[in-house]
Amino acid sequence: MKDLFSAKLQAKIDRLKKNKKPLTLGQVHFSSPLLLAPMSSICNAPFRLLMEELGAGGTVSELISCHGIVRKNEKTMKMLYIDPKETNVGLQIFGEDENIMAEAASVAQGFAPKFVDINMGCPVRKVVSKGGGSALLKEPKKLSSFFSTIRKNLTVPLSIKIRTGWDEDNINAQEVINIASSEGIEFVAIHGRTRTQAYKGHANWNYLESISSNSPLPIIGNGDLHHGKKIQERLSHTNCDALMIGRAALRNPFIFLEGLPDQSIEKDQVFFTAEDIYEVAKRLYGHLEAYVDREKVLLVQMRKHLIWLAAGFTNVSHFRDELFRATNIEDVLKISEDFFLSQGKAQKHIKDSENFMRGGHG
Ligand SMILES: Cc1cc2nc3c(=O)[nH]c(=O)nc-3n(C[C@H](O)[C@H](O)[C@H](O)COP(=O)(O)O)c2cc1C
Incomplete structure (x- = not known):
């Protein structure tokens, strides 16, 4: 199941990639203004690499504990791994103590990321x-x-990656950006919600646009960019220097291509077919198999990605039940092949993205 993309799919990807335009934020070069957002337990090296192959202009790792890094915790150190084929990746660290953060940042730098990012948006109580x-x-x-x-x-x-503020009464992203600018921070990604909002309501794009228009630092806007069409529209008139996409990439791995200017795409349509998405699943399996050392972890990772990739097709609940009944990776792969190939050339429509995964670390 670990083949490369077929020549036909690769040609389709390459055709769409022609619309990519590189950009530089501070001193960091990205291959497109559409970047993959950091997501914990998701944005490991295999997934980031896949997203780059499918057009993401750059990626950020999941959040990594500064304490785990300085203690050289085995699981934490693995999170710092960058695949040699990744070209535009940042490693995100989190913590509260500036000295420990400094030590952790320096260790992270040793893994050769393009940049180190500080998580200043995680709303989770434990953090x-x-x-x-x-x-x-x-x-x-x-x-x-x-x-x-x-x-x-x-x-x-x-x-840094921030939210708009702690709560509605304390929206202070502008102040944080000004301080960041005077301390040599390179660029800022902003999820357009407050901490207390968590994932409720909508990302406040009016606010993101207004602070981007006179920001001393390049701004990456983030939040609720769920469809290629919506991303194209935002990209065409935004004041932000780049856009960051998180959850939508899980259900539509082609979103970084579909969101580029000049692609013809209808609202809520996914341009690629079930067969194409099955190829993506196979490729992800290949990347994950090389990275993960226990079959149980591979099984869990593949199962969750396959369920996200299947969203928007028919018979998904039956597929999900079958995946959860499967106890080994061979069965998971066979069930997936049957599911995706039975959908054939079907294109999926994702209508309910706004309620998808209302939780996370940023
Ligand atoms: C499952 C999940 C995990 C996340 N983990 C992180 C993280 O590790 N670091 C971070 O800065 N943001 C994290 N986030 C927040 C996303 O980067 C992004 O800001 C948020 O999902 C809004 O963007 P979206 O609407 O495109 O998903 C996470 C979000 C989700 C859904």
């Missing part, structure tokens, strides 16, 4: 109760020292 993630937004006075301490030992650029 914010210790002062990390979005809790960092609550005390902007501490940020100058926080950034400069982490920055000191780095030769690669340092970026």
Whole structure:
């Protein structure tokens, strides 16, 4: 199941990739303005590589604990791994203590990312109760020292990913960006929600557009970019320098190609067929198999990706039940082949993305 893409699919991908336009944020070069957002337990090296192969202009790792890094925890160290074929990847670290963060950033740099990113958006209680993630937004006075301490030992650029603020009454992204700018941060990705909002409501694009229009730093806008059409529309008139896409890429791995300017695509349509998506599943399996050392982990990873990839086709609930009954990877692969190939040239329609996965670390 680990074949390369067929010549036909590769040609289709290459045709769409012609619309990619490189851009530079600070000193970091990306191959397109559509970037993969960091997602914990998802954005490991195999998945990031796949997304780059399918047009993502750059990627960011899942959040990685600074404490786990300095303690050289085995599982944490594995998260720092970058595949030699990845070209535009940032490693994201999280934590509250500037000295430990500085040490962790320096270790992360040793894995040769294009940049190191600080997670300042995670809303999860376990992280914010210790002062990390979005809790960092609550005390902007501490940020100058926080950034400069982490920055000191780095030769690669340092970026941050934030939310708009802690809550509706404390929207302070502008203030955080100004401090970041004076401390040599390279660019800022903003998820357009507050911490207390978690994943409720909608990303506040009016706010993102207004702060991007006179920001001292390049801004990457993020939140609710669910369809190729929506991304194209946003890209055509945004003040943001780049856009970041998270959840939508799980259900439509071609979104970085479909969202490029000038692709002809209808609202909520996925341009590629079930057969194409099956090829993507096979490729992901190949990448994961080389990276994961236990079959159980491979099984769990493949199962979740296959369920996301199947969204929008018919008979998905039956497929999901079958996947959960399967106890070994061979059965999972056979069930998937039957499912995707039985859909043939069908194109999927994803209508309910806004309610998809309302939880995460940023
Ligand atoms: C499952 C999941 C895990 C996430 N993990 C992270 C993370 O590790 N670091 C981070 O900065 N943001 C994380 N996020 C937030 C995303 O990067 C992104 O900001 C958010 O999902 C909004 O973008 P979207 O609407 O395109 O998904 C996560 C989101 C989800 C759904």
